[in-house]
Amino acid sequence: MELVRSPLARPFPEMPPIEGVTLRVARARYKNWDRCDLTLAELAKGTAVAGVFTKSACASSEVELGREQAKLGTARALVVNAGNSNAFTGYRGREAVEAIMAQVASALECEPSEVFVCSTGVIGVPLPTDKAKAGIEAALVADPCSWEEAATAIGTTDTFTKGAGASALLGETRIKLAGFIKGSGMIAPDMATMLGYIFTDAAVEPAFLQEMLSKANEATFSCITVDGDTSTSDTVLLFATGKAGNTPLTSWDSEGADAFYAALLDTCRELAQLVVRDGEGAQKFIEIGVSGAESDASARRVGLAIANSPLVKTAIAGGDANWGRVVMAVGKAGEPAHRDKLSIGFGGVWAAKDGQPLPDYDEAPVAKHLAGEDIRIDVDLGVGSGRATVWTCDLTHGYISINADYRS
Numbered sequence: 001m002e003l004v005r006s007p008l009a010r011p012f013p014e015m016p017p018i019e020g021v022t023l024r025v026a027r028a029r030y031k032n033w034d035r036c037d038l039t040l041a042e043l044a045k046g047t048a049v050a051g052v053f054t055k056s057a058c059a060s061s062e063v064e065l066g067r068e069q070a071k072l073g074t075a076r077a078l079v080v081n082a083g084n085s086n087a088f089t090g091y092r093g094r095e096a097v098e099a100i101m102a103q104v105a106s107a108l109e110c111e112p113s114e115v116f117v118c119s120t121g122v123i124g125v126p127l128p129t130d131k132a133k134a135g136i137e138a139a140l141v142a143d144p145c146s147w148e149e150a151a152t153a154i155g156t157t158d159t160f161t162k163g164a165g166a167s168a169l170l171g172e173t174r175i176k177l178a179g180f181i182k183g184s185g186m187i188a189p190d191m192a193t194m195l196g197y198i199f200t201d202a203a204v205e206p207a208f209l210q211e212m213l214s215k216a217n218e219a220t221f222s223c224i225t226v227d228g229d230t231s232t233s234d235t236v237l238l239f240a241t242g243k244a245g246n247t248p249l250t251s252w253d254s255e256g257a258d259a260f261y262a263a264l265l266d267t268c269r270e271l272a273q274l275v276v277r278d279g280e281g282a283q284k285f286i287e288i289g290v291s292g293a294e295s296d297a298s299a300r301r302v303g304l305a306i307a308n309s310p311l312v313k314t315a316i317a318g319g320d321a322n323w324g325r326v327v328m329a330v331g332k333a334g335e336p337a338h339r340d341k342l343s344i345g346f347g348g349v350w351a352a353k354d355g356q357p358l359p360d361y362d363e364a365p366v367a368k369h370l371a372g373e374d375i376r377i378d379v380d381l382g383v384g385s386g387r388a389t390v391w392t393c394d395l396t397h398g399y400i401s402i403n404a405d406y407r408s
Contacts, residue, residue, distance in 0.1 A: 185403060
């Protein structure tokens, strides 16, 4: 099936190289397609790594191994396979991952535990080791490629290539971040659902790098949803080569730690939103702001209940300001809420306040807002000071078409 570029797509940004990172791509031919589907990132010795992974009980071998590897804190390479998720494949799937780790480790003269492997695509089909081996051999001798080429090679149902970057001043040292991500369907925040990779030349101690990535994840990747389904393969990895030469960041008290985190948070947020903008069949990008909740965590859960509601998503697809469906979603969330304190608005216009419709509510500006591509829904629960922002997209016939033909 030919995929049509999302109307919400964004152009791939200009991103500078990151010293200590070399990218290459190759054709492993995991599927019957004429494109690169294996990405290899070679990392400088001493590169620190942090990761967040799916909480799925049916996680792939790549995720199980990656969790343990990330605890060791160092990385020399990343391999990403597209077209086959290698999930639910038993011992054969694990053997394929271990074979890839051993092959790359031998070539780079490092430990297999320093080689991270990720795979994405159809569930239940063992990764063909012969194709992986041939793809890696080709990648190891290929010319270095651009961020965009590396990002394109990891896509599956993605309709556009996604990347984001930032920089920050740590004392007198300018550091850079660059990242790319894939994701379009099977997107629900139980960590989040996609494969994402961020690289920086900053020097950061591994434990602190993990702390910052976990914190950024909670406010970004774990605040997106397309269809409410959590993948078996979710992974976000953050690599810090240390080549910028800054004094290593070890805690929040380190000079420049706040500046680095702000740049990381911006990069994660942009990547997360790009995934939503490429939601399968999406025509509208929806931002849901929840305030007045008992806690921030409660606000996030209410926001996700709204964002995952097919009735809310289809109403937005049709440009219908059916705020009753938002009321329904708040009520089913299982979080503290009070019917007579609830307020709901669209595009900055309140439709209901304190549990009832506003007598002078004018739907005309709301209808105009809903006719656009970027939609804002505001909900105030009126029971506390907790707040959160969640991002999703509308639900259209396109989603059904893409997923009905996914394996063909």
